[in-house]
Amino acid sequence: MNKTIIAVATTCLLTLSTGALADVSATVNVASDYTFNGVSQTGNDPALQGSLDYAADSGFYxxxxxxxxxxxxxxxxxxxWDAYVGQYFQLNEKIGLDAGIAYYTYHGDSASDTYNYPEAYAKFGxxxxxxDSEVNFWYSWDYFGLDVNHYIAMIAHTVEVSPGHxxxxxxxxxxxxxxxxxxxxGKDAYNHYRVEYMTSWKSFDFDLAFENTTMDFDAADARVVLSVSHTFSF
Known part of the structure; x- marks a missing residue:
């Protein structure tokens, strides 16, 4: 079994916006696959995802x-089902820091809760x-409930090819x-590559990505992932 999270959220696991649309917001996302660093968490099948977020003017979320x-x-x-708390710092006009901690929980099987684990992260933009460039780090001292240290390091760059694209x-x-x-x-590490196109139409956000890993099994093979999301502000 392969553990993944987005941050996500998105991603991710988790992918956290540094600019809140409102104090409280909710997002619903439909994806052709739920992948974390290129590894499917849904057996290569679609995923329905949702989040509820609070963001303060101080940068706390x-x-x-x-x-x-x-x-x-x-x-x-x-x-x-995950929870997270963090703080965003705008260090100057060009550099931002997002730091926090997340806790990942699993449900549905009698042994699911043995997979629960914490993770700390720091994201530089x-x-x-x-x-926009990113250098991100994640660290868990009890990965997937196995009492093992686990690290993720990421670099990313986003360019606007035309307004809204x-x-x-x-x-x-x-x-x-x-x-x-x-x-x-069977190894202590692997690499993941991803190229994605992001755009919006009306109140929906679209993400079309191609990704691959250096591992050789079905859940980590090359794939195209499409997701559509909508955010509600309260």
């Missing part, structure tokens, strides 16, 4: 995010006339500090 998951036959875990290129590496407790395709 908190939220919760959920998605269906499918870890394969003999495993009845079907829901991932840099804006220039050439686009953006291309984002991402490279990240996931590493287990003890491959006897957790291994990626």
């Amino acid at each position: 908190a939220g919760t995010w959920a998605s269906n998951v499918d870890f394969g036959s003999g495993e009845d875990t079907n829901i991932e 840099y804006s220039s006339s050439l686009g 953006n291309i984002k290129v991402t490279f990240d590496r996931s590493t287990s500090a003890d491959e006897n407790k957790w291994a990626w395709d």
